[in-house]
Amino acid sequence: MKTILSTKKLSYILLFIILLTPIFHHPFSVSVQAAEPFKTEDVDKFVATYIDRNGLPGASIVIVKDGKLVYEKGYGHDSEGNPITEKSLMRIGSASKSFTALAVLQLVDEGKIQLDAPVINYLPEVKLDDSRWKDVTIRQLLSHTSGIPNPTIVPPASTLKAGVERVNDWKLQSNPGEKYYYSNANYWVLALLVEKVSGMEFSQYLKQKVFSPLGMNDSLTTVNSGDFVKGLPKGHVTAYGTAIPWTELEAMNMGAGSIISTASDMGKWLAMQTNEGRTGTGEQLLSKKLLEESYSPQPGSKRYGLGWGLSSPNVKPARISHSGVVSTYQTQQDLIPSSGYAVAVLLNSYTPTVEHAYEISSGIIQLTEGQEAELKAPVSKIIDLSLGVITLIYLILGMKGILRSKNWSDKRKQHPAWRFILRLIPQMVPTLLIGWLFFIVPTLQNNSSTTIDAFGLYPAAMILLGIVFIIGLALTILRIYYRIIIK
Secondary structure, X not given: OHHHHHXXXXXXXXXXXXXXXXXXXXXXXXXXXXXXXXXXXHHHHHHHHHHHXXXXXXXXXXXXXXXXXXXXXXXXXOOOOOEOOOOOOEEOHHHHHHHHHHHHHHHHHXXXXXXXXXXXXXXXXXXXXXXXXXXXXXXXXXXXXXXXXXXOOOOOOOOHHHHHHHHHHOOOOOOOOOOOOXXXXXXXXXXXXXXXXXXXXXXXXXXXXXXXXXXXXXXXXXXXXXXXXXXXXXXXXXXXXXXXXXXXXXXXXXXXXXXXXXXXXXXHHHHHHOOOOEOOOOOEOOOHHHHHHHOOOEOOEOOEOOOOEEOOOOOOOOOEEEEEEOOOOEEEEEEEOOOOEEEEEEEOOEOXXXXXXXXXXXXXXXXXXXXXXXXXXXXXXXXXXXXXXXXXXXXXXXXXXXXXXXXXXXXXXXXXXXXXXXXXXXXXXXXXXXXXHHHXXXXXXXXXXXXXXXXXXXXXXXXXXXXHHHHHHHHHHHHHHHXXXXX
16 A cells, blocks of 8 residues: 555656746856857857757757858767767758658649649559548648548558558548648548659659759668668667667658758758759749748748748747657757848757757757757656656565555455455556557557557656556556465
8 A cells, every 4th residue: 555655746746847947948147148249169169068968969050141151060979989970960850851842842833733623633553541631732741731641550561652552541630721730641542643744763852853953962761661772870769868879760651751961961852952942053943932932831821831831930040840750869940030140050969858959959950040049957867767666665665565565465365356456456557558568559550669669669668667666566466366376
C-alpha cells in the first residue's frame, strides 16, 4: 500500500514539474549583445554556448540576405567524432515540403497543371474511400486543407507509389478546403503528381529542376529514411543533457520529409527565396507571383501557405518558415521579409520537449535585428533530469515494495479472490498500458518500427515507463505467487 500511495505522490510531482516548464523558458541573465550590423563572432558565441548548455552534439547554420550569402558555419561533432561543418550532410525532415511545393508550382508556372484543379484530373489512380475526394484540389494538398488525416502508424512502403496506395482506404476527416490538418500524406500525393506530370522520378526532378540550377550539389532525396546515404552519419537522440547516436526511424517519406542537405546548400535555397525566385546565375526558378502566393495564407489555412508556415501575429519580426523533425535530426528555415534576412539551422539530434533548431534560429534572427540573443534555460535538460529523479525514486520504492510482497500477500490471505484482484489493479493497469505501448504498438499495421525505436523517441520518459512496467509486473506476479503458491 505504501508503494501505491508513493506512486500517486510521484504523479503529482511530475505534474508540478510540467506546470513549471513555462517558468524555465524565461532567459537567464547571460546574453549576447549584437553590434549594428551584427558580428559573426556574436553568432558563433551564441550557437556554441547554446549547444553546449543544452547537451547537443552539433549544429550547422547559414545566414543570407537579399539573395546573398552572409555567413555559414558548423559547430560540434557528428556521431563518428568528426567536426560538423557547413558541408555536413543532415536530414531536413519536413522542411522538404517547401521543395516539393516549389516543384509543383514550377509545373503550374509551365501550364502543365492548374492550382485549383481536382487532383483526380491528374492522378485518377489515387482514390480515397470517400466521395469528397473528387473535390480535393492541388492547392488544398499544398496548404494541408484537403482533409486527409495524418495517422501516427501506417504500413511500411518501399516505393512512392506503394506509399501513396496506403491512402486508398482512408477517409477525409473534414470537407475539402474547410480546415487545416497537417498531413504528410498530402505531400506523398504531391510527389507522385510531380512524377506523373513531369514524366521523371521525383528525386530526379528535384535534382535536375531544383538542386542543380541552385548549385545544391550535395543535396539529394531518398524514398525511405532507411536508405543508405554515403557520407550521412547517424543522428542522435538526447537524454539527461547528453546525446546518444541512434538509428533513424524507418519510414517512406518521399515528398514529405525525404531531403538530405547541408547548411551551405540550404543557403543557396534561401538565397533564391530572398531574390524573387532567381538563382545566383539569374535563372528564374519560379515566377515572383507564385513565389509570393506560396508565402500567403490560403482558404481554410490562415497560418500555412503553399509549403510554408506563417508566424503568428505576436511573433516579431514576422517569419515565413518551415521546420523539419525526424527521429534523429531537426531543422528550421526562416525568411524575414521585413529585413531580407533568411536563416537555416540544421541539427544532428532530436529532442522531444524543445525545438532547439527554432530556438537557435530565433537567437540568430535577434542578432540580425540588432538585439540581444537570448540564452534560455536548458528546459529539455531540466525536464529530463527531473524525470530521472522521479525514475530513481520510483525504482527505490518499487524495490521496497517487491521485498515486501510476501507480507503484502499474507495480510490479504483471507480476502476473497475478487477483492484481492481489485487491490492489484493499481499495479496491473499501468503495466498493461505500458506493455501495449512497448510491445503491441510497434507491430500495428505491420509497421517497421520496433520497441527500440519507441525508446529512442523520448529516452528519459521511456526509461521511467520501463521502470514502472518492470516494477508493476514484478509486484503483480510476486503478490499472486505468494497468495496461490506459498501456503
